Amino acid sequence: MNPIEEFIFSFADDEHLIGQQHTEWIGVAPFLEEDLAFSSIGQDELGHAVLLYEVVLGLRETEATDEAIDALAYDRGASEYRSSHLVELATTDWAQALLRHWLYDTVEQFRWELVVGSSNTALAEIAIRVEREERFHRRHADALLDSLLASPVARPVLLAAFDSLTPFIANLLAPVAGETEAIAQGVVSASITTIAPLLEQRVADRFEQTLSITADISNSPGRDVRSDHFQTLMDRMREVIDYDPQAVW
Amino acid sequence: MAIYEVFLKKDGRDEFRHAGALDAANDELAFVMARESYARRAEGDRLWLVERSNVLVADAEFVAPNADKPHRHHDGAAVAARRKSIREQADIADDSESQ
Numbered sequence: 001m002n003p004i005e006e007f008i009f010s011f012a013d014d015e016h017l018i019g020q021q022h023t024e025w026i027g028v029a030p031f032l033e034e035d036l037a038f039s040s041i042g043q044d045e046l047g048h049a050v051l052l053y054e055v056v057l058g059l060r061e062t063e064a065t066d067e068a069i070d071a072l073a074y075d076r077g078a079s080e081y082r083s084s085h086l087v088e089l090a091t092t093d094w095a096q097a098l099l100r101h102w103l104y105d106t107v108e109q110f111r112w113e114l115v116v117g118s119s120n121t122a123l124a125e126i127a128i129r130v131e132r133e134e135r136f137h138r139r140h141a142d143a144l145l146d147s148l149l150a151s152p153v154a155r156p157v158l159l160a161a162f163d164s165l166t167p168f169i170a171n172l173l174a175p176v177a178g179e180t181e182a183i184a185q186g187v188v189s190a191s192i193t194t195i196a197p198l199l200e201q202r203v204a205d206r207f208e209q210t211l212s213i214t215a216d217i218s219n220s221p222g223r224d225v226r227s228d229h230f231q232t233l234m235d236r237m238r239e240v241i242d243y244d245p246q247a248v249w
Numbered sequence: 250m251a252i253y254e255v256f257l258k259k260d261g262r263d264e265f266r267h268a269g270a271l272d273a274a275n276d277e278l279a280f281v282m283a284r285e286s287y288a289r290r291a292e293g294d295r296l297w298l299v300e301r302s303n304v305l306v307a308d309a310e311f312v313a314p315n316a317d318k319p320h321r322h323h324d325g326a327a328v329a330a331r332r333k334s335i336r337e338q339a340d341i342a343d344d345s346e347s348q
Contacts, residue, residue: 033282036282036289143278143281144281147275
């Protein structure tokens with residue numbers, strides 16, 4: 001795989017799968033307004049995935065048609081995806097979904113900052129464009145957490161949910177295949193691993209917990225290995241397509 | 250939880266209009282939820298939230314008597330009829346002068 005493409009896929013696939021996960025809460029989130037808000041945030045993330053898949057198509061000098069974008073989103077083999085295991089994780093637990101939303105979007109902010117001055121001008125423009133939406137995503141997660149962490153009933157539930165996600169952080173922030181070349185070409189300014197201390201600080205501020213990510217990163221499986229949850233998610237996403245792969249939409 | 254009434258306005262156009270209501274635990278959550286519940290399709294770019302308990306509601310009995318006062322409805326019909334009648338009388342006077 002072309003290393004720059006591989007680097008872009010690591011971001012695009014994360015955006016695609018977290019978007020899918022969030023939108024699946026439509027109709028089953030704890031209350032109506034949150035149904036709308038959470039699935040709407042999911043749609044934003046799917047939109048970001050489209051923009052990033054378009055960057056890949058740009059690298060290939062291929063026209064970004066709907067079919068070409070769908071092919072990248074749905075038709076690659078499992079071994080070609082570069083998603084993190086955090087976004088592949090299946091959950092029906094709202095606390096876990098909410099904490100993943102906070103964790104993912106906190107890291108996402110720093111990831112966009114790493115490409116805001118990218119030599120790939122399309123990518124740099126996207127980084128500026130998405131921040132307006134990401135600011136709202138973080139405000140949404142923070143508003144819920146500010147309110148719920150203050151509750152003696154909700155606080156232990158949320159902290160347990162956060163603990164259940166910490167094992168995924170090392171994989172999320174482990175060096176991404178292709179990033180060495182991406183850094184050399186100015187596509188990204190630094191390794192994704194540089195986010196670790198920034199996240200540790202955010203976690204300390206938010207949960208009054210000390211998290212030590214850096215040591216775990218070197219022992220983490222990379223993004224070239226799919227977690228057990230991936231295939232179930234992909235099968236669900238492809239369910240309608242697979243009824244009749246030749247159908248014209 | 251409190252009920253918030255949501256008002257939206259398009260910039261440079263119209264006045265604030267009532268869009269609906271929602272339940273929220275506090276003001277910040279009300280903002281976040283109102284944005285997605287009522288403005289996600291760009292229905293407005295300005296947003297007011299009013300906690301329903303802060304709305305002063307008049308007694309219906311107090312407001313109702315004003316529904317029965319047609320003389321306060323200035324639809325212009327009476328004035329128009331009067332102007333027409335005066336104009337017609339003037340025409341008749343003109344005609345008799347010219348004869």
